[in-house]
Amino acid sequence: MDRSRQLQHSDEAERHLLQGERNITDKEKRIEVLERHGHETTLACAVLKTFLSSSN
Structure with missing residues (x-):
């Protein structure tokens, strides 16, 4: 592979x-909004946690 392709x-x-x-930040903000409005966020937090653990 040449240099320009590597770049x-x-x-x-x-x-x-x-x-x-940016996607992670967006999801965190959405969860915060849901929590402020009294919505259940257990599943959303679990999905985000799974995503974060799989992205490492």
């Missing part, structure tokens, strides 16, 4: 990491 892959990986971080 493209690296840039794409970086974009994916940043998007993943």
